[in-house]
Amino acid sequence: MDLEITSYNNRYQIKGNLNKLNLKTFNAHFANIFEKLDNVLLDIERVESIDREGVMALARLHNESIIKSKKLSIIGLGCKELYQHFKSEEPVQEVEERMLPTGPIVAA
Template sequence: MALEIVNLGDTFEIKGSLNESNVNKFKSHFENIFNTTSRLVINIDDLTSIDNHGVLAFEDLYRESLDKNKKLFITGFGCREMYEHLKSMKVA
């Protein structure tokens, strides 16, 4: 399934697969997002699969939120591996 990013007002819903072939679409969609908002909510209930490139894209968003002192919320039950990766990150 192709990657689809749906804007639901204050939440973005990620549908399909996030992988090397479409990670640039994900990155460009959220590029500089924290320049225009103080919080970002991403629902991953319908994220069916994610590879290492996708996880790293979420990691980049997470680091940007920390650098800019913004809030990032990832909601839903999709891709437990991503949650585990983000929880294991060491934040300086």
């Protein structure tokens, strides 16, 4: 299914597949959206599938809203790929390896 974007005021419903093939449509529709609106609501309930490029497009829109101090709300369950990308996980802490000087041990 192709991508359909319908809007009413500041609510946008995204329907179909959000992928590399129709990313131009998505980007054109939301280009400079935060210049026009302070609050944007995206309804992704009817997104059937999304690929990596589609997820990144939503992430870029999210980052733009933060940079411009605007409000972006994403509602709806959408598809599992999107949920997996945005779900919260415990941060992984990296263990720092320290190199200790080697040599003879001298006790006083």
